[in-house]
Amino acid sequence: MITPRETHLLRAPTLRAFQHAIVDAVTGCIEASRPAAVLTPTRAAAGQLQRTLAAASVEHRRVALVTRSEWYEWLRGRHGSCPPLLTPVQRQVVGAAAAAEARAAGCVPPFRLRPGIVAALLAFYDQLRRQRRSVDAFERLLLDELEPSADLDRGARRLLLQTRFLVAAFRAYDRRIDTRRLVDEHRLRERLLAAEPLRKVSEIVVTVPDQVADAAGLYPADFDLLARLPRLERVTVIATDGVLDSGFRERLDDLLPGLAETRVRTDGGRPPAVVVPDSSADRPYFVWRDREEELRGIARRVCRGVTADGRPPAAAAVVVQRPLPYLYLAPSAFDAAALPVSPGDALPLAVEPYAAAVDLVLAFAASGFGRGPTMELLRSPHFRFETDGPPPAAGAVRALDRALAEMRFSGGMDLLSGSAADWAAETETRRAAAGALRCVLALAGELRPLREPRPLAAQLETLRSFLQRHAAPLDAGEPGGRAGEGRALVWQGLEALDAAYRSLDDAGREVDVVDVTSVVRRWIESRTRPAGAPVEGVHLIDVQAAVYGRFDDVFVAGLVETEWPGRTTRNVFYPAGLLAGLGWPRERDRLRASRAAFRDLLGLADERVWLSTFVLEDDAVVAAWAPGGGRRRGI
Incomplete structure (x- = not known):
């Protein structure tokens, strides 16, 4: 009722x-x-x-x-x-098992199954259910559209194979969820x-x-x-x-x-003034060379407001469509003006130094313990390798690099392990490198199981144990700082992946280091970490957050055609024409709403609004964007 x-x-x-x-x-x-x-x-x-x-x-x-x-x-x-609801990690495991089950049942997809494809498969399933479309309706609509032309059109034939695989995978996913009495958003x-x-x-x-x-x-x-x-x-x-x-x-x-x-009644206040450049009356936005110069120009204007009017930095907001590039540039740009910054968005875990350190370990194993990855791993500040005594000194690592170069060594520890005992009695370079070689052989022995087919949960446990065993001590001055936080997030993620595969992957597929690398990288790329402790500074936020804040001055930055209006992620499986019948939004409706949101944004500030763009991105020229459609028309 x-x-x-x-x-x-x-x-x-x-x-x-x-x-x-x-x-x-x-x-x-x-x-x-x-x-x-x-x-x-x-x-x-x-x-x-x-x-x-x-x-x-x-x-x-x-x-x-x-x-x-x-x-x-x-x-x-x-x-x-x-x-409890399934976590994203658990859903990824169930989705991967369902996709493998569909493939084993004879519904072979026209692509290789990878963690990224599994994530896209789950996202497509979610959107289908959120549009109130059943798997049966999806199958009926797509097969009716594709089957008549599959014999004549190679593209339609490929989409037909893909549709049959997706239907089988979705049903396998539903079956696994219901059999185990698990709960996702839809249940x-x-x-x-x-x-x-x-x-x-x-x-x-x-x-x-x-x-x-x-x-x-x-x-x-x-x-x-x-x-x-x-x-x-x-x-x-x-x-x-x-x-x-x-x-x-x-x-x-x-x-x-x-x-x-x-x-709702209006508050009766006057709309904010749009500040325009003095040099060009027909262009209502400021033009800078690149994003960094744009932020420095904004910082100078905020600083003048703080000095002249006594306004706190938190009374200003920098509003962007894509926050990530600005989050990296903002500290240096605003520190030069002695202004604190309050970022509104989290940062990707993938850009953390410790994420790169995990990649070094996986590359070391995947390369067959080749010379280049070996040297990078030994020199990483995130590890302390005490295998049979103190860590190898920098001189020993350099000597090992020279010795391996003289041997033209490209990988394969078996070539070195037999002669390791003789290095101490050979050339001066090899004598100096003997300790570092023993360390490398020990590390290779610990990671050798990654190169052998084993269940993914066992492989993740091997990787996590290696990372924890050889972790370098954190800086005593900031044990809970950025380095410690990134490391803890990675360890927790590997533990969650391990637990999910042990409890939900009943197939127990055996994989090697290539698949382990793909799974771990995909998880890291999907995670974020907080940008830092909140401070009362200039707000650096996206459009979605800006509409909820009150600010005296608003700086709408990064007005380039590649970012405004906001771009949506394209579906990787089907073109827009086929998706329209399933209830997917039309792009023209999105664009109308995006332009309307931008016009609302121009009235957000209590006093003034600045618009700005830039002309160079990675040494490439970019074009300014205006919601009316023209680059020089009034905004």
């Missing part, structure tokens, strides 16, 4: 009115003691909303500020009897709709649009959950005029029928 509920749409003319509407909605939930959750697109956006609520003297801890995935976890906690959604929660959920405040308008938005299945979740009394959707008029309002009529629409 569907519980009756109120569904409201609050239409805000500007982002400032949008924020006021959220503050009022949260205040109403707190004053009425209604258990509520506020949906935000990202963790960084939730952090900015916390600041906005705190500035309005609202106790945000009395409501849950959650992203879409956190919302599901929050609902699961209120359900009471539901087991949780079914459980939430089938039984009343132990703890009441009074209101959900939705501040994100649908997935068409925002890549981090809600899917049709999420709106269906909002419409039918037992004991939910009220759903409040808050959006700006621009986003609603870009097509979201029409889609809402289908997603949440019967919405009662209310217009």
